[in-house]
Amino acid sequence: MKIQESAENYLETILILKNKKGMVRSIDIAHELGFSKPSVSIAMKNLRQHGYIDVDTKGFIELTESGREIAERIYERHTFISRWLENIGVDPKVAAEDACRIEHVISAESFEAMKRYVNGREL
Numbered sequence: 001m002k003i004q005e006s007a008e009n010y011l012e013t014i015l016i017l018k019n020k021k022g023m024v025r026s027i028d029i030a031h032e033l034g035f036s037k038p039s040v041s042i043a044m045k046n047l048r049q050h051g052y053i054d055v056d057t058k059g060f061i062e063l064t065e066s067g068r069e070i071a072e073r074i075y076e077r078h079t080f081i082s083r084w085l086e087n088i089g090v091d092p093k094v095a096a097e098d099a100c101r102i103e104h105v106i107s108a109e110s111f112e113a114m115k116r117y118v119n120g121r122e123l
Contacts, residue, residue, distance in 0.1 A: 003050075005104040008074045009033070010043050011052060014063055015071035024061045077103035077111055084118060 013032055017024045030040045044061065047053045052067030063071055078099050085095035106114075 003052075003070065006043065007047060007050075007052070008070060008104055009100075010040075010047060011063065011067050011071040012074045012078065014053065014061055015068070015075055018063070025059050026061070029061075074103055077106065080111075080115065080118075081106075084114070 010029065010033075013029055014024050017028050017032060021028065026040045026044055027037060029035070029044075030037045033040070044053065044055065047067065048055055051064055052070065054062045054064060056062070078096075081102050082092075082095045082099035085098060086092050090098070
């Protein structure tokens with residue numbers, strides 16, 4: 001199932017924050033992304049309704065199995081593409097921004113081909 005780019009960004013952010021802090025709440029996501037708390041709350045409600053996250057009674061957010069799969073896929077794409085762009089001479093800030101856009105539109109086939117190609121060389 002194809003989900004919206006914004007949902008992928010939220011899931012990726014939850015994964016990153018969980019790895020950094022151990023626990024994630026809506027306010028952490030709002031601060032990380034620079035979004036309003038109400039906007040994040042609406043997004044979390046949608047993610048919960050679609051089965052991508054669970055929220056406990058204290059407001060802590062956990063990725064479900066399907067949410068984690070999406071988050072890890074997007075994060076892998078982001079880190080790989082960002083590193084690759086930096087290695088071919090792109091400024092790190094620009095590389096990160098471009099990787100954030102590319103990670104959502106590149107097909108699984110093209111991404112896997114890029115990884116096979118690059119893995120034959122040192123990145």
